[in-house]
Amino acid sequence: MKLSQMPYEHIDLDKVKAFFEQLIADSKNAASDEEQFELHKKYYEFMGDVSTNIRLGRFRHDIDTSEEFYSKENEYIDEIGPVISNLNNEYSKVLFESPYRAYLEEKISKVAFKNIELANKSIDEKILPLMQEENALISKYDKLIASAKIPFNGEELNISLLRKYLTDKDRDTRKRAWKALSEYFLSVTDQIDDIYDQLVKNRTKQAKKLGYDNYVELGYNRMMRNAYRRAEVENFRKQVKESFVPFVVKIQQERKEQIGVEELKYYDNDMFFKDGNPAPTGTPEEIMKAGQQMYAELSPETKEFFDFMIENELFDVLGRKTKKAGGYMDFLPKYKSPIIFANFNGTSGDVDVITHECGHAFQGYVTRNDEITEHNNLTMETAEIHSMSMEYFTYGWMDRFFGDRSQDYLKMHLQDSITFIPYGCMVDEFQHIVYDNPDMTPAERKNVWKELEKTYRPWLDFDGDPFFSEGGFWQKQGHIFWQPFYYIDYVLASVVAMEFKVWMDKDFNEAWKHYLQLCNLSAKDFYENELAEAGLESPFKADTVKNLVEELKKKI
Ligand SMILES: [Zn+2]
Numbered sequence: 215m216k217l218s219q220m221p222y223e224h225i226d227l228d229k230v231k232a233f234f235e236q237l238i239a240d241s242k243n244a245a246s247d248e249e250q251f252e253l254h255k256k257y258y259e260f261m262g263d264v265s266t267n268i269r270l271g272r273f274r275h276d277i278d279t280s281e282e283f284y285s286k287e288n289e290y291i292d293e294i295g296p297v298i299s300n301l302n303n304e305y306s307k308v309l310f311e312s313p314y315r316a317y318l319e320e321k322i323s324k325v326a327f328k329n330i331e332l333a334n335k336s337i338d339e340k341i342l343p344l345m346q347e348e349n350a351l352i353s354k355y356d357k358l359i360a361s362a363k364i365p366f367n368g369e370e371l372n373i374s375l376l377r378k379y380l381t382d383k384d385r386d387t388r389k390r391a392w393k394a395l396s397e398y399f400l401s402v403t404d405q406i407d408d409i410y411d412q413l414v415k416n417r418t419k420q421a422k423k424l425g426y427d428n429y430v431e432l433g434y435n436r437m438m439r440n441a442y443r444r445a446e447v448e449n450f451r452k453q454v455k456e457s458f459v460p461f462v463v464k465i466q467q468e469r470k471e472q473i474g475v476e477e478l479k480y481y482d483n484d485m486f487f488k489d490g491n492p493a494p495t496g497t498p499e500e501i502m503k504a505g506q507q508m509y510a511e512l513s514p515e516t517k518e519f520f521d522f523m524i525e526n527e528l529f530d531v532l533g534r535k536t537k538k539a540g541g542y543m544d545f546l547p548k549y550k551s552p553i554i555f556a557n558f559n560g561t562s563g564d565v566d567v568i569t570h571e572c573g574h575a576f577q578g579y580v581t582r583n584d585e586i587t588e589h590n591n592l593t594m595e596t597a598e599i600h601s602m603s604m605e606y607f608t609y610g611w612m613d614r615f616f617g618d619r620s621q622d623y624l625k626m627h628l629q630d631s632i633t634f635i636p637y638g639c640m641v642d643e644f645q646h647i648v649y650d651n652p653d654m655t656p657a658e659r660k661n662v663w664k665e666l667e668k669t670y671r672p673w674l675d676f677d678g679d680p681f682f683s684e685g686g687f688w689q690k691q692g693h694i695f696w697q698p699f700y701y702i703d704y705v706l707a708s709v710v711a712m713e714f715k716v717w718m719d720k721d722f723n724e725a726w727k728h729y730l731q732l733c734n735l736s737a738k739d740f741y742e743n744e745l746a747e748a749g750l751e752s753p754f755k756a757d758t759v760k761n762l763v764e765e766l767k768k769k770i
Contacts, residue, residue: 215549216527222270223263224287227294233260234301241308247317254318257305258587264298266548276538276555277530303337306330323738326588328440336435341420348420351413355695358405364398366391373398373690374539378561383490385475385482392481396681399689403681406689407656413695418652429649433698438593441741444646446754447702451639453759454705458635459670461763465629465770466673472625480676486626492619494565498532498558504614505568512607513726519579520572523552528575531556531567541567543574545590550582562623565615566605573604577733589736594700596741598707602631603729606715631708632766638705640670641691645698660685709753709762710745716765 237257244250268291275281275288310330312318319327337345363370366379379391399406414429421432434443470478474488485491494501502524509520523529528551531541541556541563552575556567577600581590605627613620647662648654654662664685667674676683688694693701718725732748742752751758 215551217530217551217553218527220270220546220549222274222287223267224290225264225267225294227297230264230294230298230301234305238305238308241305241312244312244314247314250312250314251318251321254309254322255585258585261302261587262547266546268295269544269546269553273530273544273553273555278534278536279538280536303333307334310334322586322588325440325737325740326591328740329438329588329591332435332438332440335424336432338424341423344416344420344423348413348416351409351416352695355406355409356692358402358409359690359692362398362402364394366394378559380481381484381491383485383488388485389479389481393679395690396679399686400681403686403689404656407659410659410689410695411656414648414652417698418649428652429698430646433645433649437697437699437703438591439699440593441743442754447642448646450702450706450753450759451643453756454635454639455669457760457763458632459672461767462633462636463673465632468770469629478673478675480674480679480682483674486629487622491562491626492616492623493561494615495617495619496615498564501558501564501568501615502529502531504611505572508568508608508611508614509572511611513730515580515730516576519576522579523554523572523575526551528552529554529556531558531564533557533559541571543571543578545575545578545582547587552576552578562616562626565612565623568615569605569608570601573601576600576604577736580730580733581736584736589738592737593741594703595706596737596744598704599710600733602704602707602711603714605631606711607718607726607729628766628769631712632770635705635708636670638701638708640666641688641694642699642702642705643670644688645694645701649698663688706753709759710750712762712766713750713758715769716762719769 237253237260241250241253244253271284271287271291275284279285307330309315309318310327315327359373362373364373364376365371366376373395376391376395380388380395382388382391417429417433421427421429424432426432430444466478469482469486472487473482473485475482496504506520506524509516511517531554534557537557538555539557541554543552543554545552554567554571554575556564556571558564558567574597577592577597578590584590609624609627612623616623644663644666648659651658662685664683667685667687691701714725714729717728728748728750732744732750735744735747738744739747742754745752751761753759
């Protein structure tokens with residue numbers, strides 16, 4: 215069915231409550247394992263409809279935030295969301311304590327039950343007021359960032375409009391743009407420090423009330439870290455320091471020559487070429503057309519997927535004034551359809567929608583007939599493998615998007631992806647230090663970041679900038695505020711995607727076959743088991759990172 219024709223239904227919360235009440239009672243009284251699983255299937259169907267309406271309502275609001283009906287629906291969904299989560303949680307406890315647990319684990323997966331355990335350790339009625347306060351603090355940060363009015367070239371720009379000047383091919387322009395950004399952050403840095411200080415203290419209080427020593431362990435549980443914990447992550451970061459950092463230092467040397475400067479400054483950081491970073495050559499329609507041809511040639515599975523997306527008009531990618539910023543993929547269980555939201559703006563980011571977001575959507579599409587909903591409760595380090603690997607699997611088609619600058623694009627993509635690895639680890643280590651020491655002052659936190667910069671990005675020269683050189687950079691990284699310890703996921707996924715890159719360069723078909731296998735595994739098994747099954751090395755294993763860097767060196 216076409217996205218525009220999918221009927222939307224206002225969710226009747228009383229009906230939802232009544233459904234769960236009945237379901238919980240029936241489940242507690244189930245007379246056999248099969249009976250309990252049959253009841254669980256009713257839950258799939260009911261929640262499939264509910265979440266389809268929630269996602270459709272949000273999507274229609276996002277594509278036109280000025281539209282009245284869906285604005286109201288969106289507010290309503292904000293309101294009922296926590297209530298429905300709570301009902302879900304209550305029901306999951308019944309499953310967890312079921313006498314037929316072994317049978318259910320077999321049917322649904324051990325992973326799902328581990329997740330229920332972690333979820334139950336993460337929430338309790340007594341911390342609800344703190345959680346509400348936490349949400350309010352996050353919104354306060356978001357509003358502050360979104361409402362930025364930055365004077366530049368006689369105009370007042372928000373951060374997203376300023377962004378294109380940060381990578382302007384004219385060095386003086388981008389220097390002024392970074393200066394303007396720095397001045398903005400300097401003007402609000404005390405406010406951001408205050409918000410973050412409250413967030414750290416709030417989260418620490420939540421952890422203590424739940425019986426944890428500090429927030430780190432609780433943060434891991436909230437991220438559904440069901441297969442690895444702090445020790446593994448620490449070991450991974452150590453490997454990155456040893457292997458990736460010296461490699462990235464060399465790449466920076468090369469980038470310096472590419473952009474033709476004597477000394478690399480922070481305002482050169484996202485620049486890759488003297489004549490500017492490559493941008494797609496075609497119109498949005500041409501980009502979509504090229505995408506369709508590309509997926510038709512890549513594999514029968516991707517052809518079927520992309521044709522389905524086009525035929526059912528499941529993309530909304532053109533930038534419009536009243537559209538929400540950003541881009542994402544979602545999935546509508548009732549119609550077994552992925553949907554993609556984006557704002558094309560003429561940069562290489564438009565092509566990321568066709569590669570990265572479509573990688574997520576493709577995975578949703580290949581597992582769309584799996585009746586066990588829990589199989590698709592992907593944790594982020596896994597979900598991002600699907601998308602980031604697709605960026606590499608589509609390398610061979612980039613001339614369709616970037617014309618004669620396709621080689622530049624590929625070089626930029628690889629250099630950028632590699633350079634990201636130490637940065638992502640730095641964001642992660644920073645947060646561990648912060649939540650281990652919740653009583654640090656804002657100045658001490660900035661010092662921590664400043665020190666980490668020396669370890670993870672020793673090449674970066676902030677040129678004495680009063681905001682960036684004083685350990686302020688993290689204040690523009692939203693994830694640090696939204697969801698602690700969410701960020702290393704991108705790094706872990708990126709490492710595995712690079713493994714695929716190395717593999718496909720040796721044997722494209724073999725690599726593709728295993729990629730498909732990994733997509734089909736969804737979240738049926740634990741992270742490292744799935745990697746092993748798909749023939750990939752776990753990033754936590756000794757030497758994985760080192761060996762990967764050796765392989766990548768041959769490509770740069
Ligand atoms: Zn993604």
